[in-house]
Amino acid sequence: MMTNSNWQKKRVTIKDIARAADVDPSTVTRALQDSPRVKPATRAKIAALASEMGYVPNMAARTLVNRRSGLVGVVIPDLTNPFFRDLAKGIEDEAAKHDFRTVVNDTRGVESAEREAVNLFLELKVDGLIVPMARCTEAYYEQLNATVPVVHVNRDDTPHHVSCDTVEGSVLIMRHLFELGHERIGFVRGPAGPGREPKMYAYRRSLEERGIDYDPDLIFTFDGTLESSARIVEQLLALDAMPTAVFAHNDVNAIAMIHALRVRGVEVPKDISIAGHDDIQLAGCVDPPLTTVQWPMYELGQQSVRYLYALGHGQTPREAQLPPPKLIVRESTGSPA
Amino acid sequence: MMTNSNWQKKRVTIKDIARAADVDPSTVTRALQDSPRVKPATRAKIAALASEMGYVPNMAARTLVNRRSGLVGVVIPDLTNPFFRDLAKGIEDEAAKHDFRTVVNDTRGVESAEREAVNLFLELKVDGLIVPMARCTEAYYEQLNATVPVVHVNRDDTPHHVSCDTVEGSVLIMRHLFELGHERIGFVRGPAGPGREPKMYAYRRSLEERGIDYDPDLIFTFDGTLESSARIVEQLLALDAMPTAVFAHNDVNAIAMIHALRVRGVEVPKDISIAGHDDIQLAGCVDPPLTTVQWPMYELGQQSVRYLYALGHGQTPREAQLPPPKLIVRESTGSPA
DNA sequence: TTGTAGGCGTTATCAA
DNA sequence: TTGATAACGCCTACAA
Numbered sequence: 229m230m231t232n233s234n235w236q237k238k239r240v241t242i243k244d245i246a247r248a249a250d251v252d253p254s255t256v257t258r259a260l261q262d263s264p265r266v267k268p269a270t271r272a273k274i275a276a277l278a279s280e281m282g283y284v285p286n287m288a289a290r291t292l293v294n295r296r297s298g299l300v301g302v303v304i305p306d307l308t309n310p311f312f313r314d315l316a317k318g319i320e321d322e323a324a325k326h327d328f329r330t331v332v333n334d335t336r337g338v339e340s341a342e343r344e345a346v347n348l349f350l351e352l353k354v355d356g357l358i359v360p361m362a363r364c365t366e367a368y369y370e371q372l373n374a375t376v377p378v379v380h381v382n383r384d385d386t387p388h389h390v391s392c393d394t395v396e397g398s399v400l401i402m403r404h405l406f407e408l409g410h411e412r413i414g415f416v417r418g419p420a421g422p423g424r425e426p427k428m429y430a431y432r433r434s435l436e437e438r439g440i441d442y443d444p445d446l447i448f449t450f451d452g453t454l455e456s457s458a459r460i461v462e463q464l465l466a467l468d469a470m471p472t473a474v475f476a477h478n479d480v481n482a483i484a485m486i487h488a489l490r491v492r493g494v495e496v497p498k499d500i501s502i503a504g505h506d507d508i509q510l511a512g513c514v515d516p517p518l519t520t521v522q523w524p525m526y527e528l529g530q531q532s533v534r535y536l537y538a539l540g541h542g543q544t545p546r547e548a549q550l551p552p553p554k555l556i557v558r559e560s561t562g563s564p565a
Numbered sequence: 566m567m568t569n570s571n572w573q574k575k576r577v578t579i580k581d582i583a584r585a586a587d588v589d590p591s592t593v594t595r596a597l598q599d600s601p602r603v604k605p606a607t608r609a610k611i612a613a614l615a616s617e618m619g620y621v622p623n624m625a626a627r628t629l630v631n632r633r634s635g636l637v638g639v640v641i642p643d644l645t646n647p648f649f650r651d652l653a654k655g656i657e658d659e660a661a662k663h664d665f666r667t668v669v670n671d672t673r674g675v676e677s678a679e680r681e682a683v684n685l686f687l688e689l690k691v692d693g694l695i696v697p698m699a700r701c702t703e704a705y706y707e708q709l710n711a712t713v714p715v716v717h718v719n720r721d722d723t724p725h726h727v728s729c730d731t732v733e734g735s736v737l738i739m740r741h742l743f744e745l746g747h748e749r750i751g752f753v754r755g756p757a758g759p760g761r762e763p764k765m766y767a768y769r770r771s772l773e774e775r776g777i778d779y780d781p782d783l784i785f786t787f788d789g790t791l792e793s794s795a796r797i798v799e800q801l802l803a804l805d806a807m808p809t810a811v812f813a814h815n816d817v818n819a820i821a822m823i824h825a826l827r828v829r830g831v832e833v834p835k836d837i838s839i840a841g842h843d844d845i846q847l848a849g850c851v852d853p854p855l856t857t858v859q860w861p862m863y864e865l866g867q868q869s870v871r872y873l874y875a876l877g878h879g880q881t882p883r884e885a886q887l888p889p890p891k892l893i894v895r896e897s898t899g900s901p902a
Numbered sequence: 903t904t905g906t907a908g909g910c911g912t913t914a915t916c917a918a
Numbered sequence: 919t920t921g922a923t924a925a926c927g928c929c930t931a932c933a934a
Contacts, residue, residue, distance in 0.1 A: 266919065
C-alpha cells in the first residue's frame with residue numbers, strides 16, 4: 229500500500245525513545261522487557277515515553293535477531309465450519325499460554341492454497357505449524373518436517389499427529405443405527421483426499437462386525453457443495469431399494485440432503501433416517517434436529533499445541549489423551565418403517 | 566517452539582547460495598528478483614541452487630530492509646459466517662493482484678480480540694488494514710489511521726470505508742413484507758456495537774414512510790447465541806398480539822427462531838413470517854427455505870482493497886461503486902393470515 | 903555483469 | 919545499573 233506516503237514518518241523506534249529518555253537503545257530494550265537490570269525510575273520513564281510516543285515493536289527486527297517469531301501457523305481447510313473454529317480457538321488459547329501467537333489461514337480445501345499458506349508461514353519463520361486435515365501429500369509434509377515442527381490433526385498417516393479416535397465416532401453412529409433396526413445403511417464419503425478415510429473404514433468394519441455385506445451401490449460422494457447433496461439424493465431415489473438410513477459425511481451435507489429429500493416428498497426420519505457428523509451450531513435447530521457426532525475439537529486444538537511444543541523442544545511427545553467423541557441423538561434418525 | 570533444537574541449522578540463506586554458486590550475495594538477490602542486471606547463466610544456476618537447497622526467503626529481513634511487509638491485515642468478526650468468508654476471499658484475490666498477501670484474524674466479535682489482532686498486524690508492519698464491522702470505537706480507529714491505512718467495510722462512521730448501501734438491503738426486506746400485507750412487523754437487532762445500526766434505521770424509516778407507528782415492544786435483541794433466539798421467541802409469544810412478520814438480524818437467528826417457534830406450535834410462514842439477512846449457504850435448504858438478502862461481499866472485498874491501495878498511495882479514493890444488495894424471496898415469508 | 907558497503911530495528915553479550 | 923558493539927538476512931546504491 230504505502231510506498232512513499234506520509235505513513236512512514238510516524239514510525240517510532242526504540243532509538244527514538246532512547247533519545248527522548250536520554251539513554252542507550254539497549255537500555256530501552258531492557259526496560260521494555262521488564263528486565264531487573266534497569267532502575268525502576270528509568271523503567272517507568274521509558275514505559276511512559278513508549279506509550280506516549282505510540283511505540284509499536286517491530287516484529288521483523290525481533291524475529292531477525294531472535295531467530296524466532298513467536299508465531300504458530302495454522303492451516304485450516306474451512307473456517308466456515310464451526311468444528312474447525314473450535315479447533316482454532318483451542319489452538320489459540322493454548323498457544324497464548326506458551327507465549328505464542330497464532331496466524332491462521334483458511335485454504336477452502338484447495339491444495340494449492342494449502343501450499344501457499346504453508347509457504348507464507350515458512351517465510352514468516354513461524355516456530356511451528358498445525359495442519360488439520362491436510363490435503364497435501366504425506367511426502368510433502370515429511371519433507372517440511374525437516375524444516376519446522378509440524379503437527380497434524382486428525383490425519384494419521386503423517387509423522388506427527390494428534391487425533392481423537394476418528395473411527396470411534398463413526399462407530400457410534402453405526403451402532404446407533406443398528407440399534408434402531410437398520411441394516412441397509414448408505415454412506416456418504418467426503419471429497420477424496422489423502423489419508424485413510426476413517427469414516428469409511430468405520431463404516432465397513434461396523435457392517436462386517438454386524439455380518440452385513442458391503443454394497444458399493446450405497447456409497448455416495450459429497451464434494452462440499454449443496455448441488456452435490458441434491459445429486460446424491462437423486463442417486464438415492466434412483467435405487468431399486470433405498471437404504472433405510474444414511475450416514476452423511478457431515479452436518480451440512482445431512483441438512484442439504486434432508487431438504488432435497490423433502491422436496492421429493494420423502495420424509496426424515498419416517499421414510500429414511502439421516503445421521504450427520506460434526507454437530508454444528510445449527511444442527512439442533514433444523515427440522516428435524518440432526519442426530520450427529522460431537523468432537524472435542526477445542527481440546528484437540530490444545531493438545532496439538534502441547535504436542536508441537538514438545539516437538540520444538542526436541543522431545544518425542546507421548547500420545548495425547550483426548551475425551552472421546554460423543555453421539556448426539558436427535559430426531560433425524562428413527563426405526564425403519 | 567524451537568529454542569535450540571535441530572531445526573535451526575537447516576535454514577538456508579542467500580549467503581549459503583552465494584557461497585555455493587561462488588558469487589556475491591547481492592548477485593543472488595538480483596538473480597532471485599529476475600533483475601536484468603545478471604547474466605542468464607548465472608541466474609539459472611542460482612535459481613537451480615535455491616530450489617535445490619530449499620531456500621525460503623526470510624520475510625523478517627526483507628520487511629526490515631524494505632520497510633514494508635507486503636501484507637494486508639484483515640480483522641474479521643466471524644469467519645464462521647459465509648458472508649464474511651466471501652468478503653475475505655474477495656480481499657485475498659484482489660490483494661494478490663496488487664502483489665499483497667493477506668493475514669486474517671477471526672475475532673469472534675470480541676472487542677479485546679480485535680485490539681489484539683490489530684496489534685499483531687501493527688507489529689507485523691502490515692501495509693494496510695481492512696476491518697469489516699469493527700467493534701472498537703471510532704476514536705481508536707481514527708488514531709490508528711495516522712499509523713497505517715485502514716479501510717472499514719460496512720461501517721460508515723469511520724474516516725475511510727467501503728460499504729454497500731446497508732440501508733437499502735433492509736429496505737428491500739421491509740418493502741417485501743409490506744407488499745405481502747404485513748403492517749405489524751417485529752425487528753431483531755444485533756449485538757449492540759458502535760456504528761449506526763443501519764438495519765434499525767432502515768426499519769424505522771420504512772415504517773415511517775408507510776405511516777406505521779414505531780412500537781418498541783416489537784424490538785428484540787439477538788446476541789449471537791441459539792438461546793437468545795429461543796428467548797426472543799418466548800418474548801414474541803408473551804405479547805398480547807404477535808407481529809405478523811419479523812425481520813430477523815441474520816439467517817442464523819432466523820433459522821433458530823423458526824425452530825423455536827415450531828417447537829411451540831407456531832408455523833412459519835402460516836402463523837408468522839420470518840425474514841433473514843445474509844443468505845448463508847444453508848438458507849435455501851432449511852425448512853421453510855429462508856427469505857433473505859444477499860450481499861455482494863466478494864465485490865466489497867475487492868473494492869476495499871482497491872480503496873486501501875489508493876489510500877496507501879496518498880490518493881483520496883473516490884466512492885466505490887458496488888452492485889446493490891439482492892432480495893431473495895423464498896418460503897419463510899407469506900401473507901398474514 | 904558483478905562486487906562492496908552500509909543500514910533496516912532489535913537484542914545479546916560484554917565491558918564499564 | 920547502563921552503554922557500546924556486533925549480528926540477524928536482505929537489499930540498494932555505488933563502484934569496479
